[in-house]
Each structure stands twice: as structure tokens, then as C-alpha cells.
Amino acid sequence: MAVVMSISLFSGVHKAEAEAQLNVNADGAILVDGESGKVLYEKNADSLLGIASMTKMMTEYILLDAIKHGRVKWDQEYSVSDLVYKISQDRSLSNVPLRRDGKYKLHELYEAMAIYSANGATIAIAETIAGSETNFVKMMNDRAKKLGLKDYKFVNSTGLNNSEYKGSHPGGSGDSDENVMSSRATAKLAYRLINDFPEVLKTASTPKKKFREGTDDEINMENWNWMLPSLVYGYEGVDGLKTGTTDFAGYCFTGTATRDGKRFITVVQNAKNDSGKGGYKARFDETRKMFDYAFSNFTKEELVPKHYQIKGNKTLPVIKGKEDSVKIYSKTPISMVVLNGEKGNYKPVLVLDKKKLNKDGELTAPVKKGEKVGYIKLVPKNGEKVSFLTEEGQQKVEADVVAANDVDKANWFILMMRGIGGFFGDLWDGISSAVKGWF
Template structure:
């Protein structure tokens, strides 16, 4: 009877998401009410999972200025990883790069027309000092020309799921600063644009796939071409690095940006106590409504202070957790007629302080492993994946993540807790005979009961 009841339940409810309550309810804290970021666009996310904790105009395309360089960094690091580019590879300066590297008011390390520079030198100038000429040089190294590289940038943006992004150059300058020599396919008034969600997504991929980028991004000062007449002290534009003027504990990246079009922008990331967050502000302003260097760091600090003080990383579901009422799954053709299932590992997640009780586990069984009656077929190996478990708020709110890959970091495999061997042919035959006569008897009993 128990198996019949389960089958009826499984046929309807195993469609295939089953939600079960684990904790008591609690009110979810509202970051929107607690934060009032003075910027056209802003976002705060957990850097491990991409869980969005706060956003303002998150999907609105806005100017990004030199935050563009994060995509150039990403493509460079990818090219190095694949062996297409080497750090000690030398570059001879093109006419365009020479012209674009000379104006110091555009953030540059002047490059000699007859000079040769390593990829590593150019990368450090870009990542630390936001040098525009050096960035265009890297674009030429990777793409053959900046025009071709911009195509690569937009193609990669699509692959990363950046839906509100358009790149027209590699460095984030206003196109008019190219004085008519901007990349092909764009005009002098075209600008790079990205939404806060897209900027954060790019940063999320960059630091998770290439974490060494933070070693360079967190360098407060480095000398370019030390020991030569071209020696330049490169001071990092991220003034929130701990040793700089607006120092913030745990800050180690990532990229500033400033143009007339974009305003004062900053993508920051900081780590403390096992938690890391990514922030983005675009066209940040102060209390007087005007933008300046300080305003982008003040608004970033506001979000990071909130994140570190009001959230905690907690174990929401323990290892080997079994869902109440569904600790076992029925098995056919096995020596046993059921198998225990549990989570392979625990689920840890950054949540608002005191909000652990607001979450419930959600069990999703693999429809390719279970038949229409909700049964597994023997043999089954201990540790074999049966499905997965994730969590969601009990109040019906949806947790928003930057990427599907990040969301998977808060789900764990549900596996068989034991082996179930396949029964031999004789046992299966006897079970078949028993089931046959059982069905016959049930039919006779129903008929006789109908007479009365």
C-alpha cells in the first residue's frame, strides 16, 4: 500500500521539482530600503556565487569608461592561458598606439615610436595605471588590429551573457579622443556602454577564472621602465586600496573609469572573513549632485559596509541531509525495494544576518534516473547521483544570480547512500508471480465486495 500511495504521488508531483520546508519563517531584510546609492547605476553581489544583494538600474546600459579594460584583461589572460600570447613577447609600437599613448591627460605611459615593450609591461600599465595607449597595444597583439579586437570583445560579451553591452573601442576612451582614427564600424560620438549587471558579470568571470588578476590590480604603485629615461611612477587609480587615500580593509581590485560621458565609475572587490563582494557604480555623485573621484569611492564604501556588516556566510543545508518524508526512493529489480538518499555535501550561502530560517530546500530529482512511477532501477551504486538540492526563500521571493554557473554553486548533488544490487532472475520471477496473484486476488476481492 505504501508503494502504491507513493506512486500516485510521484506521478503527479515528480514533475520534477519538489519543495520541502526545513526552517521556520522569518522576514527577509531589504537592501533596497537600507541603501540609497547616489549613482545612475549600481550593484552589489556575492563574488563566489554572483548572488545579487542590491541593484539600481541593474539592466540599464550606461557609460563605463575605463572599466572597459576588464574585457581587454579577460581576453588577454585567456590568450595567455591558451598559449596564443606570452608574457615576455615583445611588441613594436604602431603609429596609432604611439599617437594615443602621448597625451598624459588621457591616462598614459608614453611609448616610444621605435620602442619595444613586453606584454607584461603593457598589461601592468593597463591594469594599474589605466594606460590607454598600452591597452590599444594589447588589442593589436591579440586581435591583429584594434578594430578586429573590438569584434572579439563583443563576441565574448555575448558568450558571457552580457545582454546590455556594446564595445566600440578597447580602452574606454570617448571615441572622439581618437581624432578620427577610432576602430572601424563606429563613429566619433559612439561610446562603450554596459549595464551594472553586465559589468558585475564580467568582473565575476574575471576574478573567478583568473584570480591572479587581483595581484596586479591590488598593486598600489609600480615603476614603468625602471632604470631608463622613460621611467614613470604608476600610481593605482583605485584609491580604496588599503594603503591609499580612501583605503578600505580587504580591497584588492578592480577597475576605475572616468569620462565626460560615463561620469565617475568604479568596479570594486573586497574580501574579509571568508566573504568577497563585487560592487559597481556608474556615474556616481556626491550629496551635492556632482561627481568626483571621492564620490565613486564613497558610494562603493556604502555598499561594502552594508555587505560586510549585515550578511553572514552560513550553512543552510548540512552534509548528508535527508528531506523529511523523502529519505528513501523506491527501487525495482533490486535486492532491496528502496534506497536511502542524501546530500553529498553542505550548502553554504551568504545571507542577511538572522535570515537563515527564511530558506527552504528544494529537491530536484533526475527524470532520466526515475521512471514514471517515481522508482529507480537496480543496480544502484553508493554515491550515484539521483538529483540535486538547492534552496530558495520561503516567502516566495526569487534569488537573482548573475550567471547560471554561479547559481549552481548553491546546489549540491543528492546521491544514493548505499548500494542496491540487482536481484537474480529467480527472485524477480517469484516477485512477478506474487504480484500477478496479488493483482488477481485484489480483483476478486473488489468483485465480491461489490456484491454486498
Template sequence: MAFVLIVGLFQNGNIVKAQAQLDVKADAAILVEASTGRVLFEKNADTVLGIASMTKMMTEYLLLEAIKEGRVKWEQEYSVSEYVWKVSQDRSLSNVPLRRDGKYNIRELYEAMAIYSANGATIAIAETIAGSEANFVKMMNDKAQELGLENYKFVNATGLNNRDLKGSHPEGTGAEEENVMSARATAKLAYRLIKDFPDVLATASTTKKKFREGTDDEIKMDNWNWMLPSLVFGYEGVDGLKTGTTDFAGYCFTGTAMRDGKRFITVVMNAKNASGQGNYKARFDETRKMFDYAFSNYSIEELLPKNAKIKGTENLPVTKGKGNKVKLTTKDSIEMVILNGEKDQYQPVVVLDKKKLNKNGELTAPVKKGDVVGYVTIKAKGDNKVSFLSDKADDQIKVVLVAASSVEKANWFVLMMRGIGDFFGGLWKSAANLF
């Protein structure tokens, strides 16, 4: 459906205010409201940097998609390849050792990946889905494009540097390459992962679990996300999502937390402490700053109620109908997270569907109650503008504008008499103009 755009698209939001209040010590960072993808703070958000094991969010996405589509099943068994066996035995990396002749179901491999960031288990999942890690890497890059990500490159399924893959790095990738993304792309991936597969949080928030519990291979898996509420840097409401650490990427973390109906997503890349040194604590301290800012300063407000009449567009003229106009209302309400006390800084904007109107801007009868005639969105006043992770994200602050009642088409006699009246009315007006 084509629309006549009355106002320009949203641009950068209250980001300047946020940047004035936040000093996030990281090479790049971003803070996003999770229901709409509204960007509340950003620092070097489009700079391409190493992402380390935050990569596994894409592997999780592709696995959960394959499960949903029935291409892979949770209880499906995987037989360990020589490559996966070699990687899984390296305990200097995050791993659960897998037996060379072992069989493992997809659910336990997924839990090892999502909770413990197990690298061998991650490659096993990639081989299950795509046959080989090289094929899976192509799927990762294709999916990134499909999701609308920009500034990314995947070269393996895990986020390790390719040098750690025992000489078996995916075909077509370099021996020293590592996955890279921007903070914005990473946040967008997390946004889509949570939105499309919300159950991922049940696993991501598991603080500890035993792999192969009750067997000789039992291994305790502690979650690397130490911001989970019961862990050392616990933060109320945190339930995900993925840490990442390599020499190249530094200390990284994609976090998410929910309180009082508000969920936020954060990304820090190569986080550092006050002395400029990177460590595990730094990535959680810098994340905490963004969560504190978001939960303290933003609230979800109804900016436009359901069945609202928009001033200046309360109705539209109707031609060839028993009535000559129809009232317009919004079908749903619009809610958005905004800075506390700034509700009056936003106003509704009507965008009418040009195809529904004649050259005089009229609807043509019959018009049925509920017919869509356009949409309403929200525009910020002055410099208080709005930024989203993607152009399509602002669809979530749009509601359709509909006819509030029906207007039947007038019968032929009425239309004829109107035509005659219009004709003589035109003649009279022309004559009057002569004098």
C-alpha cells in the same frame, strides 16, 4: 541530464530590504556576492550607460585568456605602431608615453593598463592579440556574448571616447561613440574576470609601480583605485578592480573587497556627491556604502550539510532489486551568503532526474552506491527570494542527490516468485472488491 523541476526558478532577492537601507547616489549601481554571483542590491542595474575605463576589464580578460592558451606570452615584445605612439603621447589622458621606435614586453604593458589605466598600452595589447584594434573590438563583443552579458556595446579597447583616438578609431565604429554597458553586465564581467583569472587581483591591488624603472623613460604609476587600503580613501579588504572616467560616463568604479572569507563586487556608474556633483571622491563614497552594508549584514552560512537526508525524500522505491528502496543523501554541502539571522528562511528542495525513474517513480535495480538520482537546491520562504547575475549562477547552490547504498538486482527466481505473488495478490484484491 534532464530533471523534473519541482519548484520555480529564483527571482529577485532581499533587494527590497537593501534598497530601503541604501541610498546610493549614482545613475546605476549593483552589489554582488562574488562566490555565487548573488545580487544583494541593485539600482537601475539594466540601464545602458557609459563605462569609460571599466572597459579595460574586458581587455584584461582577453589578454589573460590568450596568455593561458599560449597565444601570447608575457615576455613577448611589441613594436609600437604609429597609432599607439600618437595616443600614448597624450598626457591629458592616462598614459605612459611609448617611444615610436620602442619595444615593450606584454607584462609591462599589462601592468601599465591594470595599475595606471594607460590607454596607449591598452591599444598595444589589443594589437598584439588581434592584429588591430578593430579586430579586437569584435573579439570583445563576441566574448561578451559568450560570457552571457546583456546590454553592452564595445567600440574600442580602452573606454575612451572615439574622438580621443587621433582620428584612428576602430573601423566600423562612429567618431563620437563610446563603450556602454549596464551595471549588471559590468558586474558579471568583473565576476567572471575574478573567477576565471584570480591572479588579476595581484596586479589590480598594486598601489604604485615605476614603468621602465631605472631607464630614461621611467614614469611613476599611481593606481587610480584610491580605495586600496593604503591610499586616500582606503577601505579594508579592497584589492580591485577598475575605475573609469569620461565626460560621457561620469565617475565610475567597479570595486571588490574581501574580509573574513567573504568577497563582494560593486559597480557605481556616474556617481555623485550629496550636492549632485560627480567627482573622484563620490564614486568611492558610494562604493563604501555598499561594502559597509554587505560586510555588516551578510554572512556565509551552511544551509545544507554534506550527506544530508531531505525530509520527505529520505529514500526512493526500487523495483527488481534484492531490496525495495534505497536511502538518498546529498553528496556535498550548500553554502550561501544570507542576511544575518535569516538562516531559517531557506529550505531544501529536491529535483529528481525523470530519466532515472520508471512510470511509477521507481528506480530499477541494480543501483550502485553514489549513483546520481537528481539534485537538491535551496528555496527561500515567502517573499525572501534570491537573485543571481545569471540563470546558471544558481548552479552553485545545487548539490547532487545520490544513492547512499547499493541495491543488487534480484535473481530470476525471486523475480518470478514476486510476479506470481503479485498476480495472485491482484486476483485476491479483485475478488475481495466484488464482496
């Protein structure tokens, strides 16, 4: 439980918050700050829509987590299953053909998936981690729940329509089922992926690579993310993340870009051009709108400085201590991405940890320097709600409030004398009141 107090830190008239007139032409779209997950723009962000190969972000997440915890290793070899062989040989799908009797290291399969969206390689990764793709799909849905995603359903590891498995799709779903997520859930997955495993961007930003270079199986892989700076729709700062296309999902893209210390994440689902037609260019054009808007209109600002003391709340009372109060301040500064000119729209709200206080709002000695007594969060003065993809992200724009110095516990003699003093003080107050009543 917490005690909440609003404190006015900023003065003056702040600029009214600008409305984003982006008109993103997609069934679903979202723009978020890549550091905190603060939502900056959204359109139908909670609608359940097809995601196609953006699915592979979840496969990447589970793989990188398995590598981190030693459950699999980059250099371990995979022997091709009948299903993987059959899928990988279908060049109407995005693939690197895998030999029936071939052995492939996990890392090269990962690169084929992350750079070229290779579907056979993706299933191979799923089989390596979980034994079968059916088992892996259960892991995907379980992981989505653990990550706090809403509005999702995974039926395979690739993002293909189940019908493209030609009767060999994972169990538990229908022949024509396809993976679905909302734009918000997709952005949240991307946010967790690049923050939990930032190394994914090194691979995702690779524009071109040769699969099995120097062998008879050498294949040129060009990244499907054509917004990478050296590719056809290049955009400065883009270094990820994943495209997706099926008849059901349309043209989709989860992008991320960084410039001048700012990172943004975008999602478009079933993007179309001004004529209402989907296409590769459409998904990148609609993404560009959001990136242009973000980099031109948002700035990361320090809204609360380090060691900030709140006017009227610079101290907290302390009982049983050598001193009767302790100075408190913010442990760290608070910085947040805000619309240009909007810095003054935010006020800090102090939230005290009620578990630390007695019923009279006092701390009990001893109090240690640096001991957390609460935190500061930021609230728009205009009453508009600010949303974040994750609670952890929101905490990045909060600051702990801590004790600035030690307050040692008073010894028994001091406490006794205070008690005596208090007794006689109360007695004198009582006598004074009685005497005044006589006149």
C-alpha cells in the same frame, strides 16, 4: 525535465527581510556576492550607461584567456604602431609614453593597463592579440555574448571616447561613440574575470609600481583605485578592480573586497556626491556605502548540511533491484550569503531528475552509490525572487542529491519469483474482493 517537491527544513518565525536603505547616489549601481554572484542590492542595474576605462576588464579577460591557451606569451615583445605611439604620447589621457622604436614585453604592457589604466598600452595588447584594434573589438563583443552579458556595446579596447583617437578609432563605429554597459553586465564581467582568472587581483591590488624601472623611461604608476588599503580612500580588504572616467560616463568604479571569508563586488556608474556633483571621491564614497552595508549585514551561513536526508523523502523506490528502495541524501552542504537573521527564511526545494525515473517515479537497478538523482535548491519562504549573475553561480548554492548506497540488479530467479508472487497476490486480492461482495 524535473520533478519538484518543496520540503520544510527550517521551523520557527524568521526575521522579515531587511530592505537596503543605501541611497547610492549614482545613475546605476549593483552589489553582489563575489562567490555565487547573488545580487544583494541594485539600482537601475539594467540601464545602458557609459563605462569608460572599466572597459579594460574585458581587455584583461581576453588577454588572460589568450595567455592561458598559449595564443600569446607574457615575454613576447611588441613593436609600437603609429596609433599606439600617438595615443601613448598624449599625457592628458592616462598613459605611459611608449617610444616609437621601442619594444615592450606583453607583461609590462598588462601591468601598465591594469594598474595605471594606460590607454596606449591597452591598444598595444589589442593589436598583439588580434592584429588590429578593430579585430579586437569584434572579439570583445563576441566574448561578451559568450559570457552571457546583456546590455553592452564595445567600440574600442580602452574606454576612451572615439573622438580621443583623433580619427584613428576602430572601424565599425562613429567618431563620438563610447563603450556602454549596464551595471549588471559590468558586475557579471567582473565576476567572471576574478573567478575565471583570480590572478588578475594580484596586479589590480598593486598600489604603486615603476614602469621600466631603472631606465630613462622610468615612470611612477599609482593605481587609480584609491580604495586600495594604502591609498587615499583606503578600505580594508579592497584588492580590485577598475575605475573609469570620461565626460560621457562620469565617475565610475567596479570594486571588490574580501574579509572574513566573504567577497563582494560593487559597481557604480556616474557617481555623484550629495550636492549632485561627480568626482573621484564620490565614486569611492558611494562604493563604501555598499561595502559597509555588505560586510555589516550579510553572513555566509550553512543552510543545508552534508548528507541531509529530506523528511518524507529519505528513499526512492527501485525496480528490478535486490532491494526495493535506495536511501538518498545531499552530497555536499549548501552555504549562502544571507542577511543577518534571515537564515530561517529559506526552504530547500528538491528537484528530481525525471530522466532517471520511470512513469511511476521509480529508479531502475542497478543504482550506484553516489549516482546523482537530482539536486536541492533554496527558495525564500516569503516568495521574494533571488537573482544571480550567472547560472554557474546559482549552482554554487545548490547541492546534488545522490544515492547513499548501491542497489544491485536482481537475478532472473528473484525477478521471476517476484512476478509469481505478484500474480498470486493480485489473484488473491481479486478473490477476496469477490467473496466480500457476496456478504
